[in-house]
Amino acid sequence: MSVKIKDVARAAGVSVTSVSRVLNNGDHVSEKLEKKVRRAIEELNYSPSLIAKSLKRNKTNLIGVIIPDITSNFQAMILSLIEEIAGRRGYNLLVSNIVEDTDKVVKYLNIYQEMRVDGIVLMHEKLNEDIRLFLNKTQIPVVVHADFGMNLPTVIIDDFQAGYDATSYLIAQGHREIAMIAGDKRDVCAGLRRIEGYAAACRDHGIMIEEALIRHGDYKLASGYRLMAELLREAQGRFSAVFAASDDMAAGAVNCIQDHGLHVPGDISVIGFDGSQIAEIMRPRLTTIKQPVDRISECTVDLLLEMIEEQGVAKSKGKMKTIVLSHELLEQGSCRSIET
Amino acid sequence: MSVKIKDVARAAGVSVTSVSRVLNNGDHVSEKLEKKVRRAIEELNYSPSLIAKSLKRNKTNLIGVIIPDITSNFQAMILSLIEEIAGRRGYNLLVSNIVEDTDKVVKYLNIYQEMRVDGIVLMHEKLNEDIRLFLNKTQIPVVVHADFGMNLPTVIIDDFQAGYDATSYLIAQGHREIAMIAGDKRDVCAGLRRIEGYAAACRDHGIMIEEALIRHGDYKLASGYRLMAELLREAQGRFSAVFAASDDMAAGAVNCIQDHGLHVPGDISVIGFDGSQIAEIMRPRLTTIKQPVDRISECTVDLLLEMIEEQGVAKSKGKMKTIVLSHELLEQGSCRSIET
DNA sequence: CTGAAAGCGCTTACAG
DNA sequence: CTGAAAGCGCTTACAG
Numbered sequence: 001m002s003v004k005i006k007d008v009a010r011a012a013g014v015s016v017t018s019v020s021r022v023l024n025n026g027d028h029v030s031e032k033l034e035k036k037v038r039r040a041i042e043e044l045n046y047s048p049s050l051i052a053k054s055l056k057r058n059k060t061n062l063i064g065v066i067i068p069d070i071t072s073n074f075q076a077m078i079l080s081l082i083e084e085i086a087g088r089r090g091y092n093l094l095v096s097n098i099v100e101d102t103d104k105v106v107k108y109l110n111i112y113q114e115m116r117v118d119g120i121v122l123m124h125e126k127l128n129e130d131i132r133l134f135l136n137k138t139q140i141p142v143v144v145h146a147d148f149g150m151n152l153p154t155v156i157i158d159d160f161q162a163g164y165d166a167t168s169y170l171i172a173q174g175h176r177e178i179a180m181i182a183g184d185k186r187d188v189c190a191g192l193r194r195i196e197g198y199a200a201a202c203r204d205h206g207i208m209i210e211e212a213l214i215r216h217g218d219y220k221l222a223s224g225y226r227l228m229a230e231l232l233r234e235a236q237g238r239f240s241a242v243f244a245a246s247d248d249m250a251a252g253a254v255n256c257i258q259d260h261g262l263h264v265p266g267d268i269s270v271i272g273f274d275g276s277q278i279a280e281i282m283r284p285r286l287t288t289i290k291q292p293v294d295r296i297s298e299c300t301v302d303l304l305l306e307m308i309e310e311q312g313v314a315k316s317k318g319k320m321k322t323i324v325l326s327h328e329l330l331e332q333g334s335c336r337s338i339e340t
Numbered sequence: 341m342s343v344k345i346k347d348v349a350r351a352a353g354v355s356v357t358s359v360s361r362v363l364n365n366g367d368h369v370s371e372k373l374e375k376k377v378r379r380a381i382e383e384l385n386y387s388p389s390l391i392a393k394s395l396k397r398n399k400t401n402l403i404g405v406i407i408p409d410i411t412s413n414f415q416a417m418i419l420s421l422i423e424e425i426a427g428r429r430g431y432n433l434l435v436s437n438i439v440e441d442t443d444k445v446v447k448y449l450n451i452y453q454e455m456r457v458d459g460i461v462l463m464h465e466k467l468n469e470d471i472r473l474f475l476n477k478t479q480i481p482v483v484v485h486a487d488f489g490m491n492l493p494t495v496i497i498d499d500f501q502a503g504y505d506a507t508s509y510l511i512a513q514g515h516r517e518i519a520m521i522a523g524d525k526r527d528v529c530a531g532l533r534r535i536e537g538y539a540a541a542c543r544d545h546g547i548m549i550e551e552a553l554i555r556h557g558d559y560k561l562a563s564g565y566r567l568m569a570e571l572l573r574e575a576q577g578r579f580s581a582v583f584a585a586s587d588d589m590a591a592g593a594v595n596c597i598q599d600h601g602l603h604v605p606g607d608i609s610v611i612g613f614d615g616s617q618i619a620e621i622m623r624p625r626l627t628t629i630k631q632p633v634d635r636i637s638e639c640t641v642d643l644l645l646e647m648i649e650e651q652g653v654a655k656s657k658g659k660m661k662t663i664v665l666s667h668e669l670l671e672q673g674s675c676r677s678i679e680t
Numbered sequence: 681c682t683g684a685a686a687g688c689g690c691t692t693a694c695a696g
Numbered sequence: 697c698t699g700a701a702a703g704c705g706c707t708t709a710c711a712g
Binding site: 014015016017018021027028029030033052054055056057058 | 701706
């Protein structure tokens with residue numbers, strides 16, 4: 001049915017070896033041979049099979065990406081940058097958007113392994129026994145976006161420090177009653193670490209931590225709205241500021257506050273996290289912890305490709321890098337300073 | 341280096357045929373043979389190569405998706421739904437996010453073809469000669485999201501009617517001076533068709549179309565902001581309402597209007613397009629044309645898989661379906677009726 | 681129920 | 697510079 005290298009060879013009157021050579025333009029071939037081959041390819045509309053090539057070369061030029069939520073602007077940003085950078089370097093992306101289902105994560109890790117992807121980017125931050133096992137066993141280079149404490153190549157920011165900075169900023173503005181719309185504690189970085197940073201900042205400034213002021217969401221807008229509604233219902237007047245672990249949740253919180261007839265930052269100050277597009281859209285714009293999406297994406301691809309391309313040279317499982325990138329506090333209009 | 345089916349066969353003391361059989365659990369194998377094989381697989385930590393399998397079976401279970409902008413919430417929504425639905429049916433997604441570069445589109449179409457994906461979803465709406473040629477020649481099932489007038493399987497809404505509806509709605513609210521923040525005319529549906537719908541509605545209601553009130557953007561927030569700034573600078577007072585061809589542009593327009601100290605809908609009414617999350621986030625919420633993202637995604641996957649799975653039975657290139665889904669006008673707070 | 685062998689479409693030493 | 701042949705890791709008639 002479809003035309004294969006043998007057909008091209010026959011049409012051009014040369015060997016398949018020669019066709020392969022002009023296709024991969026490595027070794028020298030004579031001009032007229034090349035011309036004959038190119039013409040045959042053209043005429044037969046030949047499309048070489050990367051499947052066969054991958055099998056033979058033991059290399060697919062595929063990178064698998066497992067991402068929790070593409071509809072989050074922050075994650076979409078990273079995905080699109082990774083796609084672009086990897087694309088320029090000859091790699092294509094296999095992507096799985098896995099919402100909240102840890103079992104599906106290992107299912108897809110295994111599929112990627114069976115597909116013989118050259119590398120994997122894992123953006124999920126929740127570990128279970130199966131995932132841990134996979135990461136320990138697999139021969140495939142994996143870059144993770146969370147500190148799992150298991151000596152894996154990692155690209156992250158310092159979420160503890162970032163949580164600390166956000167909270168300290170609010171404190172410096174005179175706030176002493178600060179609620180937190182946090183993530184899931186099982187998320188190592190975006191969840192747990194940011195909460196720890198918040199708690200440490202409170203502690204360091206002699207502020208009692210009130211459990212009732214800490215709520216846990218899923219980083220999405222709707223949960224920010226819902227949790228803020230709870231806070232207003234159950235604790236109104238007991239906090240003057242809120243630290244949200246994502247811009248989406250911060251935006252949901254702002255919407256909720258405004259829908260209750262209150263003002264941001266007049267009545268309640270809100271600080272977000274990520275520095276995604278939504279921070280610019282909101283009015284007031286969100287003050288937020290900006291993550292360096294471009295650096296995160298670059299470093300992720302660089303690190304992964306370095307491992308992939310090194311593999312031939314030496315299976316240097318030894319030098320596992322952890323790259324910690326710096327965040328930045330972006331001061332916009334959603335926080336105000338209050339008299340102490 | 342890595343363990344292959346032959347190693348498993350040897351370890352289990354059976355033939356590779358038998359190992360293959362238990363792997364694909366089709367034909368009957370005796371319980372004890374199966375047990376031996378499973379144990380060997382377990383012990384050797386065997387991961388079968390989908391590459392080899394694909395080559396043999398001539399099927400990759402891969403779908404290539406070419407998408408203009410993942411960071412658009414609307415498109416991210418569709419992508420994530422397609423991923424989920426296709427995933428449930430055993431297909432994985434190869435995705436390329438190609439911003440505005442038509443040459444790259446055909447480059448990736450060719451790569452997908454070489455990778456022998458089972459099907460392709462093309463979301464770009466701009467055609468060039470190379471793309472047209474590819475679509476005409478390829479044997480791979482492709483579903484497109486725009487009416488290219490070339491008898492391809494298509495899933496769309498009626499963008500003309502939707503543009504007509506949006507504009508008529510504004511007219512029914514008493515507006516007679518309506519600006520449009522449109523897309524690129526070379527985008528067959530989201531661009532051209534929506535503009536034609538706008539123009540037809542104006543015409544049908546005896547409204548002169550003023551070219552200066554039609555601006556062309558790229559569907560993103562920033563361009564909506566910029567174009568609205570232009571409109572305010574060059575034509576303020578000459579329009580009381582704006583129809584934007586995407587919610588993102590509508591949001592940018594609203595931001596711009598508000599940043600100029602004006603009010604939506606008090607001073608200017610704005611209607612958007614897509615029904616994406618941003619329409620819910622804005623205050624006021626955006627009145628918008630809501631596209632049925634779930635239906636679009638479902639139909640896309642259904643149609644594509646139908647073609648893929650039919651191929652064996654009959655190469656029914658004949659019955660090319662075009663599925664037109666219905667949109668809906670979602671009335672929220674960004675338009676007001678004015679006295680005529 | 682089980683196995684030996686051909687073949688999927690390429691690449692790559694090896695020899696000339 | 698060019699080609700014949702082995703082999704990548706599977707599946708699948710075919711035979712028993």
